[in-house]
Amino acid sequence: MDFYKSEMSRRKFVKIIGATGALSAVSVAGVTGCSGSSSSSSSSSDSGSTATFKLGGIGPVTGAAAIYGTACKNGAQIAVDEIKAAGGDVIFDFNFQDDEHDPEKSVNAYNNLKDWGMQILTGPTTTAPCVAVSAETNSDNMFELTPSASSTDVIGGQPDADGNVSTPRKSNVFQMCFTDPNQGTASAKYIKEQSLGTKIAIIYNNSDTYSTGIFKKFTSEAQAQGLEIVSTTSFTDDTATDFSVQLNDAKNNGADLLFIPIYYTPASLILKQADTMGYKPKFFGVDGLDGLLTLEGFDTSLAEGVMLLTPFTADATDSATQSFVSTYKKDYDGTPNQFAADSYDCVYAIKQAIEKAGITADMTYTDICDKLVAAFTASDFKFDGLTGTGMTWSDTGEVSKDPKGMVIKDGAYVSM
Amino acid sequence: MDFLTNLINGISLGSIYAIIALGYTMVYGIAKMLNFAHGDVIMVGAYICFCAMGYLGLSPILAVLLSIVGCTVLGIVIERLAYKPLRNAPSLDVLITAIGVSYFLENAALLIWKSDPKSFTSVVDLPSLSLFDGQLVISGVTMVTVLACVVIMIALTTFTTKSKQGKAMRACSEDQGAARLMGINVDSTISLTFAIGSGLAAIAGVLLCSAYPTLTPTTGLMPGIKAFVAAVLGGIGSIPGAVLGGVLLGIIEIFAKAYIGTQMSDAVVFAVLIIALLIKPSGLLGKQIKEKV
Numbered sequence: 291m292d293f294y295k296s297e298m299s300r301r302k303f304v305k306i307i308g309a310t311g312a313l314s315a316v317s318v319a320g321v322t323g324c325s326g327s328s329s330s331s332s333s334s335s336d337s338g339s340t341a342t343f344k345l346g347g348i349g350p351v352t353g354a355a356a357i358y359g360t361a362c363k364n365g366a367q368i369a370v371d372e373i374k375a376a377g378g379d380v381i382f383d384f385n386f387q388d389d390e391h392d393p394e395k396s397v398n399a400y401n402n403l404k405d406w407g408m409q410i411l412t413g414p415t416t417t418a419p420c421v422a423v424s425a426e427t428n429s430d431n432m433f434e435l436t437p438s439a440s441s442t443d444v445i446g447g448q449p450d451a452d453g454n455v456s457t458p459r460k461s462n463v464f465q466m467c468f469t470d471p472n473q474g475t476a477s478a479k480y481i482k483e484q485s486l487g488t489k490i491a492i493i494y495n496n497s498d499t500y501s502t503g504i505f506k507k508f509t510s511e512a513q514a515q516g517l518e519i520v521s522t523t524s525f526t527d528d529t530a531t532d533f534s535v536q537l538n539d540a541k542n543n544g545a546d547l548l549f550i551p552i553y554y555t556p557a558s559l560i561l562k563q564a565d566t567m568g569y570k571p572k573f574f575g576v577d578g579l580d581g582l583l584t585l586e587g588f589d590t591s592l593a594e595g596v597m598l599l600t601p602f603t604a605d606a607t608d609s610a611t612q613s614f615v616s617t618y619k620k621d622y623d624g625t626p627n628q629f630a631a632d633s634y635d636c637v638y639a640i641k642q643a644i645e646k647a648g649i650t651a652d653m654t655y656t657d658i659c660d661k662l663v664a665a666f667t668a669s670d671f672k673f674d675g676l677t678g679t680g681m682t683w684s685d686t687g688e689v690s691k692d693p694k695g696m697v698i699k700d701g702a703y704v705s706m
Numbered sequence: 707m708d709f710l711t712n713l714i715n716g717i718s719l720g721s722i723y724a725i726i727a728l729g730y731t732m733v734y735g736i737a738k739m740l741n742f743a744h745g746d747v748i749m750v751g752a753y754i755c756f757c758a759m760g761y762l763g764l765s766p767i768l769a770v771l772l773s774i775v776g777c778t779v780l781g782i783v784i785e786r787l788a789y790k791p792l793r794n795a796p797s798l799d800v801l802i803t804a805i806g807v808s809y810f811l812e813n814a815a816l817l818i819w820k821s822d823p824k825s826f827t828s829v830v831d832l833p834s835l836s837l838f839d840g841q842l843v844i845s846g847v848t849m850v851t852v853l854a855c856v857v858i859m860i861a862l863t864t865f866t867t868k869s870k871q872g873k874a875m876r877a878c879s880e881d882q883g884a885a886r887l888m889g890i891n892v893d894s895t896i897s898l899t900f901a902i903g904s905g906l907a908a909i910a911g912v913l914l915c916s917a918y919p920t921l922t923p924t925t926g927l928m929p930g931i932k933a934f935v936a937a938v939l940g941g942i943g944s945i946p947g948a949v950l951g952g953v954l955l956g957i958i959e960i961f962a963k964a965y966i967g968t969q970m971s972d973a974v975v976f977a978v979l980i981i982a983l984l985i986k987p988s989g990l991l992g993k994q995i996k997e998k999v
Contacts, residue, residue, distance in 0.1 A: 356822045496969050523968045528928055531918040534715040535963040542708060555823050559920055566834060566845045587760060587919075588825035 341651035342383040343644070345370070345637070346408035348399045348423065349415030353390035355553065357581035358629045362386075362415045362437050364622045365630030368614065369637035380641050389414060393422035400426055408432070409655045410662070412636040415629065417441040417470075417500045428460040433659040435640060437466045437632035440473060440577070441499050445687030462659050464666055464687045466632045466639070466677070468601070470500060473576045474507030476693045477549065477599050482515040484695065486597070487547025487572055491521035491540030493533065493560060495552050504551035504576055520545050530556045533563050540571065547572045554582040561592040573597065580627040583701060590701040599693045601677040602628035603705050611676055625702070628677065635675035639666075642673055707841050712964045713957065718848035720956020721855040722917065725910040726933030727940065727948035728858060729903040735943035736879045736899040739797060742804040743784060744907055745930015746811035749923060751777040751908030752915040753819055756826055766829035774908040781904025785897055793893075815923035823922045826915035847917045854909060859949045862902075866945070875899060879943070932959075935979045941992025950990060 347366050349359030363386040370384040385406055387399035396419030403411070411427060411434045414420040420439030424446075427434045442448035447459025448469070468476065481487060490512065495501035512519055520543035523536035537560065540548055548564075548571045550557055557579055564570070575598040582593050604615050604625045614634060618626040643665035649658055665671055666683045673681045678691030696703045726748060733741045754776040758769035788807050792800050832846025866872035874895050877885040886892050914929055915921050932955060940951025955975060962974035982990070 352820055352822065356820075525968060526972075529963075529968075529971055531920070531928075532715070532719055532960070532963075535712065535960060536968060538708065538711055538715075538964070555920055558825055559918060562919055566847075567843045568834065568836070586822065586824045587756070587827060589827070 342381045343651045344407050344409045345382040345384050345640070346400075346403035346406070346411045346413070347384065347386035347633075348389050348396055348403070348411070348413035348419070349386070350391040350419075351386075351388040353392070355391040355416050357554075357584055357627075358438060359388065359391075359415045361581075361627050361629035362413065362633035364618065365437070365626060365633035366412060366637050368617055368621065368630075369634045372617075373637070373641060380644050382637065382641075384637075386413075389416075389419050391416045391419060393419045396420070396423050397426055404430075404432075409651070409653075409658050410640055411435075412437060412633065412640065414439060415633075417444065418498075420444045421499070424460050424463045428462055431462055431656045431659050433640075433655070433662040434463045435466060435636050436463070437636045438577070438629050440465065440467050440470050441503050442469050442471060443499060445469075447686060459686065461685075461687075462663060464683055465689055466636050467577065467628075467689070468691075468693065469688050470503030471507040472688070473599065473693075474504040474509075474551065475511045477504070477551075477574065477576060478508050478511035478515050478517060480599060480693070480695055481512075481547065481549075481574060482517055486574065487517075487545075489518050489520045489543070489545045490547050490549055491543065491545030491571070492519060492523070492549045493536045493540070493552070494522075494524050494550075495526065495530070495556065496524035497526040497528075498552070500578065501552050508549060508551065525556065531559065533560050534567070536560075537564050537567060537569055541567070541569045545571055547574055550575045551578070553578040554580070554585060557582060558585055558588050558592075561596070562589075565592055575599075577628060580629065583698065583703075584624065590698075593698045594700075596698045598696050600628045600696050600703075601691055601693055602631040603694055603696055603703060605702075605704060614676055631676040635673070635677050635681075638675060639673045639681075643671065646671065707838065708964075710842055712960050714842070714844055714848065716957030716960035717953055718845075718851055718917065718956070719960060720936075720953035721848075721851040722910060722914050722952075723929065723933045723936045723955050724855050724949040724952025725851075725858060725906060725913065726929055727937040727952045728862065728945065729906040729910065730934055730937040731940075731942055731945060731948040732862070732899055732906070733903045734937070735945075736875050737789075737896045738879075739789065739800045740804060740934070741900075741903070742801070742930075742934075743807035743811060744903065745926035745933070746808050746815075747777055747780060747784075747904050747907040747926070748911035748914065748930065749815060749921075749926035750780060750811060751911030752826065752921050752925060753815060754908070755829065755912045756824055756915070756921055759827060759829070766831070770829055770909070770912050773912055774905045777904045777908035777911075778901045781900040781907070782897055784904075785900040789900075790893065812923050812927075819923065823920050826919040826921045828916040828919065829912055830916050845917075847913070851913045851917065854913065855949060855952075858906065858909070859945060862945050871895070871898060932975065935975065938989055939979055939982050941989025944989070944991045944993070947989055947991035954990075 347363060349362045350356050351359045370382045374381050385403060387402055389396035389399045396414050400423045411432055413436055414423050415438050417439045420436050421443045424434055424444050436444060443457055445460060445463050445465060446457040447455060449455050492505060494505040521540045523539050550573060573596040577600050579598045583590055615626060643662050647661040647665040649661050667685050681689055681691045683689055694705060696705060729744050751773045755769045755773040758764045758772045784807055788803050789800060792803060828847060830847045830850045834846060835844040866875055874890045877890055878892050878895050882892050936951035936955040937948050940947030958978055959971050959975050962971040966974060
């Protein structure tokens with residue numbers, strides 16, 4: 291009898307746990323929905339005589355990676371507004387949805403945008419959601435150009451470190467940013483060329499595809515370049531609080547350069563803990579570190595001297611960058627990072643391709659996709675933007691452009 | 707030296723677990739319920755302190771005091787609204803309610819403070835202690851945390867054994883019905899327990915975020931679970947047991963990272979719990995309670 295009773299209650303327990311989980315999911319989704327709709331209202335344009343292209347965007351506007359999504363949203367919005375103000379045949383109606391850096395919510399956002407009538411997608415901003423959404427766009431044949439999701443799983447068709455191709459090429463997906471392997475390779479080359487360090491330690495996030503992707507390529511390229519890796523340690527999203535062991539390992543092995551291919555939130559903890567223990571190596575990061583300086587409450591003096599590889603610098607002197615930076619500062623009260631610039635470039639690259647292929651807004655998204663893919667991969671298609679000049683795309687979906695080294699000085703990014 | 711550094715880091719992490727575990731163990735020992743919302747009260751405490759320092763510009767000491775007061779009130783309110791109506795309900799119902807309260811607090815924090823992480827400014831402004839020509843560095847936060855942990859443990863033990871209210875608590879723990887017959891107000895005693903437990907949660911939250919300065923609505927989740935493990939390992943309901951369990955767990959976690967592998971630490975921590983419970987089901991310092999059938 292007792293046994294029976296306890297069985298019952300266990301079943302009840304599981305049920306209620308499930309209900310609680312579902313409830314909280316609903317409440318979170320409710321929050322997302324709200325912020326999503328409020329963001330789209332600002333951009334819905336009047337339906338004038340010229341037909342507009344419905345351009346969708348997805349990225350985290352709230353959550354741990356909010357800085358990236360917000361930057362992408364703002365960057366794209368500036369481009370859309372500029373294009374509209376300049377007048378012309380190609381005008382965009384832009385709708386940006388929040389995904390909180392969550393693959394499931396990102397796919398929901400994509401479905402929302404499809405209901406809205408989206409014809410072209412620029413996004414998602416972050417890697418894991420983008421991998422999920424690109425599978426959907428691929429089966430729908432919706433053109434997708436992501437500003438910043440850098441994993442090769444996004445575009446597919448790339449061999450991993452062992453030479454296996456895990457996901458086939460998604461022919462409708464293109465990237466504006468470097469791929470993770472490219473970031474890893476470029477970082478190792480840059481460190482060698484500039485002789486930034488001889489003994490290198492690496493701390494990477496083992497539960498994140500972005501971080502492990504860069505880490506693998508960096509290690510193999512570092513060996514090819516003759517750089518000595520003295521310490522390799524990792525962490526997971528659940529253990530991203532205490533880095534004393536990892537830092538001690540790097541310190542005891544005499545590392546003079548610490549390579550951190552991770553996002554800025556754990557990086558801020560690493561910088562703080564290294565400072566507390568009095569360990570002062572050079573820090574070298576990748577584009578995930580962008581956002582460190584705008585983290586609320588972060589002591590920016592800890593980031594002094596941190597280096598990162600990025601295609602965009604807000605202090606560049608060319609007129610295009612300067613006008614973009616001043617518009618961004620005026621509209622959004624802050625200095626744009628490379629995510630904003632990548633997103634800005636995405637909109638203009640799509641515009642250029644639309645004009646080249648002679649696409650009109652009354653076409654279906656599938657037709658638009660086929661024509662855009664042909665335009666992007668055409669050998670005479672070259673795009674000049676904020677994040678590089680003469681950018682080209684191959685059939686693989688990867689972009690080819692040059693990275694720039696940046697260093698943080700007095701709380702701002704400066705070219706190295 | 708490597709060993710010593712790891713040991714000190716372990717004690718530092720473990721002392722934070724210990725302070726959180728004290729809150730768990732107090733509430734369990736007296737009210738006989740697992741307050742799974744404890745980890746989230748920690749998070750609220752840290753947010754109150756962050757806002758008090760960042761937005762109101764209060765001094766760290768005032769901010770910590772405000773945080774303790776805020777969490778104490780929150781603890782009493784939670785107890786009144788969520789747990790008191792279930793005083794005579796089966797313990798499973800209370801457990802589920804606690805999980806619900808935990809979700810509620812997390813999502814409320816998400817609405818109020820948004821989920822972008824905040825970088826917490828340490829409330830401890832002590833210089834690091836450098837020993838053996840800088841080979842061994844003990845941070846100010848570590849010293850304060852260990853000290854706070856010991857002081858709280860002694861204070862709580864004295865309180866429960868010497869004071870009248872403390873004796874009432876132990877009486878409730880032993881037999882609520884008999885305590886009531888002896889003229890003890892069981893309801894207010896349980897409320898007091900929650901108040902103390904939540905005040906401790908505020909201290910734990912502030913110290914946790916001073917040592918590891920990232921604050922999000924889920925900050926309290928993992929430390930809360932680990933502290934629960936610590937309380938069970940030490941013997942849930944026992945005050946010295948919670949401290950012993952917490953410190954041991956911190957040391958095991960850091961040593962597992964250092965000597966087994968950085969990816970394996972959580973697996974090792976939870977494996978230790980399973981093994982400890984197999985060998986000694988009531989925990990290291992827990993009392994073996996014989997139930998008459």
